[in-house]
Amino acid sequence: MPEALDWLVGPFTLPFMQRALLGALGVGLICAVIGTFVSAIAIQTRARDLIAPIIGLPLLIPALIATARAAGPLLAAHGSGSPPTKWIAILALYDVVFALIAYAVFDYLLED
Amino acid sequence: MTTFGRGLRTLVLATVLTIIVALALVFLYAPLDADQGFIQKIFYLHVPLAIVSLCGFVFGGLLAIGHLRTRNRAWDMRSYVAIHMALIFGVGGLITGSIWAKASWGHWWDWSDPTLTSFLIVLLLFATYQPLRFSIEDPERQARYASVFAVVSAAFVPLNFIAVRLAQQFVHPRILTLGGGNLPGSMRLTFLVSLLGMALLYATLWKYEMTAKNARIQVRRLRRSLLGDDSVRPLGRSAAPS
Amino acid sequence: MSALAVSPALAPGKAAPYVIAAYAVFLAIVLIYVAIMARRLTRTEKDVQQLKRELDQRAAAAEHKDEREPVL
Numbered sequence A: 001m002p003e004a005l006d007w008l009v010g011p012f013t014l015p016f017m018q019r020a021l022l023g024a025l026g027v028g029l030i031c032a033v034i035g036t037f038v039s040a041i042a043i044q045t046r047a048r049d050l051i052a053p054i055i056g057l058p059l060l061i062p063a064l065i066a067t068a069r070a071a072g073p074l075l076a077a078h079g080s081g082s083p084p085t086k087w088i089a090i091l092a093l094y095d096v097v098f099a100l101i102a103y104a105v106f107d108y109l110l111e112d
Numbered sequence B: 001m002t003t004f005g006r007g008l009r010t011l012v013l014a015t016v017l018t019i020i021v022a023l024a025l026v027f028l029y030a031p032l033d034a035d036q037g038f039i040q041k042i043f044y045l046h047v048p049l050a051i052v053s054l055c056g057f058v059f060g061g062l063l064a065i066g067h068l069r070t071r072n073r074a075w076d077m078r079s080y081v082a083i084h085m086a087l088i089f090g091v092g093g094l095i096t097g098s099i100w101a102k103a104s105w106g107h108w109w110d111w112s113d114p115t116l117t118s119f120l121i122v123l124l125l126f127a128t129y130q131p132l133r134f135s136i137e138d139p140e141r142q143a144r145y146a147s148v149f150a151v152v153s154a155a156f157v158p159l160n161f162i163a164v165r166l167a168q169q170f171v172h173p174r175i176l177t178l179g180g181g182n183l184p185g186s187m188r189l190t191f192l193v194s195l196l197g198m199a200l201l202y203a204t205l206w207k208y209e210m211t212a213k214n215a216r217i218q219v220r221r222l223r224r225s226l227l228g229d230d231s232v233r234p235l236g237r238s239a240a241p242s
Numbered sequence C: 001m002s003a004l005a006v007s008p009a010l011a012p013g014k015a016a017p018y019v020i021a022a023y024a025v026f027l028a029i030v031l032i033y034v035a036i037m038a039r040r041l042t043r044t045e046k047d048v049q050q051l052k053r054e055l056d057q058r059a060a061a062a063e064h065k066d067e068r069e070p071v072l
Helices: A002-013 A015-042 A048-075 A085-109 B008-029 B038-070 B073-104 B114-127 B129-134 B139-166 B185-227 C012-068
Strands: none
Touching: A002 A015, A015 A048, A015 A085, A015 B139, A048 A085, A048 B114, A048 B129, A048 B139, A085 B139, B008 B038, B008 B185, B038 B073, B038 B114, B038 B139, B038 B185, B038 C012, B073 B114, B073 B129, B073 B139, B073 B185, B073 C012, B114 B129, B114 B139, B129 B139, B185 C012
């Protein structure tokens, strides 16, 4: 069914859709990494519901800013554009660095 | 157990001398700024506070790496003191920055300035270090989790800084750039001496705090061995109700 | 750099309170820290004195006990 595939894949032949997909992947990845990291810390504390978002929000804010700036041109009312490469790159850099760091320290959290 | 107080006297002397020289340079030598006039003198106080605070957070993270690798709790205490000091310096930087903002821009805070907001975010992140620490009761686990948090947060500081530099607002005075900055020579000298004085002050206070903590631990240990286990009140920092 | 006449900023007279306030904040932080440390040190010193007294008492008691032992 090539037409059905066209419906699914068609949009992603456009460059702005590809970048938007990259942005969505980036923000999804960073939320997963930071969420897991913060939860692993928070379950061992007494105020576990409180600690998790308190620690998580500052760590997420640069990713939030980068995603918002990247999505900005897509949602502009007049003359919308493509997500800027700069913010996609910042998001990707943040993802990579944080994933590596979280991977490096995670053993120490799960020692028992 | 190492003796912490060894170089303390020379460090204090060096700090006092440098701070006196820095103050003299700020008020007697550095020229008045063309745009801001006398108000610009706060720059020599505010920027060193902010820089030393951020470096202190990174220093705390490095010490925490030492703890994770060697399992020696002395490193964890060093990291704790470093982060605590850096937080105090950061609050001082924030307050002096607000005073400077009020004097030169007319309002105490500006949410559209990314430098201000990112510094606030870093401070708020490290402000959660102590509540996190003291809500974990088991001492060994407390030290380990605090070190992990310190490492990740210390990695966050330069990332945050880079992200801010890539943003394109120029409201915050961009005095220090990678190209050496656009300060005239006399101002640069004054700034460097102020920065050195602030860094020495941080080092002195850190060493001082470590020495005091160490002394207290030794005394408690002696007391426990001499007077028995129940003569020593537990340090009681955890959230446990007792 | 005689820019005083040209600068649109606050004149030194009106600017001085802000500069003084900023440096005073810094001084206050350092002084408060010194005060906290002084209190902590006096407490540690009191503990050390108490330990010393206890040690002396035990040494005196041990001597006293030794004196009562018959010398054989």
